[in-house]
Amino acid sequence: MKKTILITGATSGFGKAIAQLFAAQCYHLIITGRRSGRLNILKSELENQAASVTTLCFDVREKEAVKEALLSIQDRTIDILVNNAGLASGMSPIDEGNISDWDLMIDTNIKGLLYVTKETLPLLRKSKTPHIFNIGSTAGKTAYRNGNVYCATKFAVDALSQSMRIDLLPYGVKVTAINPGMAETEFSIVRFKGDEERAKNVYKDIKPLYAEDIANVVLFCATLPEHVCINDLTLTCTNQANAIYTIRDSEKPKQL
Numbered sequence: 001m002k003k004t005i006l007i008t009g010a011t012s013g014f015g016k017a018i019a020q021l022f023a024a025q026c027y028h029l030i031i032t033g034r035r036s037g038r039l040n041i042l043k044s045e046l047e048n049q050a051a052s053v054t055t056l057c058f059d060v061r062e063k064e065a066v067k068e069a070l071l072s073i074q075d076r077t078i079d080i081l082v083n084n085a086g087l088a089s090g091m092s093p094i095d096e097g098n099i100s101d102w103d104l105m106i107d108t109n110i111k112g113l114l115y116v117t118k119e120t121l122p123l124l125r126k127s128k129t130p131h132i133f134n135i136g137s138t139a140g141k142t143a144y145r146n147g148n149v150y151c152a153t154k155f156a157v158d159a160l161s162q163s164m165r166i167d168l169l170p171y172g173v174k175v176t177a178i179n180p181g182m183a184e185t186e187f188s189i190v191r192f193k194g195d196e197e198r199a200k201n202v203y204k205d206i207k208p209l210y211a212e213d214i215a216n217v218v219l220f221c222a223t224l225p226e227h228v229c230i231n232d233l234t235l236t237c238t239n240q241a242n243a244i245y246t247i248r249d250s251e252k253p254k255q256l
Ligand SMILES: NC(=O)c1ccc[n+]([C@@H]2O[C@H](COP(=O)([O-])OP(=O)(O)OC[C@H]3O[C@@H](n4cnc5c(N)ncnc54)[C@H](OP(=O)(O)O)[C@@H]3O)[C@@H](O)[C@H]2O)c1
Pocket: 008, 009, 010, 011, 012, 013, 014, 015, 032, 033, 034, 035, 038, 058, 059, 060, 061, 084, 085, 086, 087, 088, 108, 112, 135, 136, 137, 138, 179, 180, 181, 182, 183, 184, 185, 186, 187, 188, 190
């Protein structure tokens, strides 16, 4: 029987790549995001490949909107929830931080993830094989300079993944935290508020992860035998060791 996957933040980056890969694997898709135009384009693209796609357009920060969206599909069963919607906004020392940026990151990355999870759980618990993926980050494992509040939100995702795994144990819900390092998506453009040059510079002279890499890892974790759960998976590109240490190709010694 075909499984159903709900992906938050499917209009770009990891979420979009996960939607495309799972559509190719014949899953039913429920794709969400704030940009309805992009959701509709992705829906037509995937439906042209014979996938079945439902779109839900809402902002994860708005708890009533989240509730309403999930209520509209309450007859469905969800097998996989991917809590992917998230962002970094700004990058500055804590004493120069912008409070609106802090609110935006905390409201999206922590509270949004909680609202979506709470409203999706009744549909997940109808599944025989319920699985939650939380997209964390290497920033949720090690804090880095000027990353303060973004890192704090991803540390929170790490804590929530651990807690969900414990609390949902009686219901057989797998909880997998995926913690990517630097990946070239719209992430840095959003972080630097549309400054494409600055965003591009983050990946200069580096072969970063791509959204498809994260999608492949999610598919791998989602298709393991029923008794196996990958709890926590950190992946980086080979130019990166962790949230702090990255080497550009031009900095590498000519010969080891
Ligand atoms: N790229 C990286 O280097 C990296 C590394 C580690 C972890 N991550 C994490 O991976 C996740 C996906 O990021 P990405 O790299 O794929 O970035 P992206 O290309 O900017 O995609 C972010 C997605 O999140 C959605 N989103 C943001 N705020 C939202 C809100 N308030 N309500 C609903 N949807 C919202 C966006 O959709 P709309 O704008 O249409 O709402 C978009 O689809 C994030 O949680 C990010 O923190 C990224």
